[in-house]
Amino acid sequence: MNSHLLLMLIFSVPVSLVFTFIAKNGAKERIKYFIFLLGSFILLSIVAGWLMYPFPF
């Protein structure tokens, strides 16, 4: 298991799940919030990775 992306995806799922169940009640709300959190995790991690790409100068 040497893929950073795969490990990040595996990490994102339980964290998003816990935050979803803490923050929301009701199945529909939870599904929407879970997808939003998971998507944010993945997208922002990729964006942060590209922002750090030029470092160190």
Next chain:
Amino acid sequence: MESEGVPPQIPIQAGMLKTTAACVAGALVPGLGHALLNKWDRAIVFFGSICAMFALGLRLNARLFNPDFSDLFSILKFLADAGTGLLYWISWLRGLGAGDPAAYTYDFGNIFVYVAGLLNMLVVVDAFDIAMGRKQ
């Protein structure tokens, strides 16, 4: 806009004993506090997620940090690890989590274990809020 005919659900405050029991149980076993408060869906998700993260962290060669109070970062690492409650103490007493800093996944493993502990702290606070009637 409130829907007509559906009475709003008012959160019920648990007694002091039940609140304390839920917080202590939740700190020892992830999700157990919610189980005591009959929040079974949350209990199952919290237990499954936190145990999975902790086990995966150990599988990724994480190190379980000892109760070492010599410097600030050691204390913080220990607190984050120990946040998982009995998962940490049983693993630590069994000698698991020796860690392999040379392993490719060492840092990932540590992050998994830290975050499992920190999430469990949040889960305990959530159980406290539910027991106090602040949320459903």
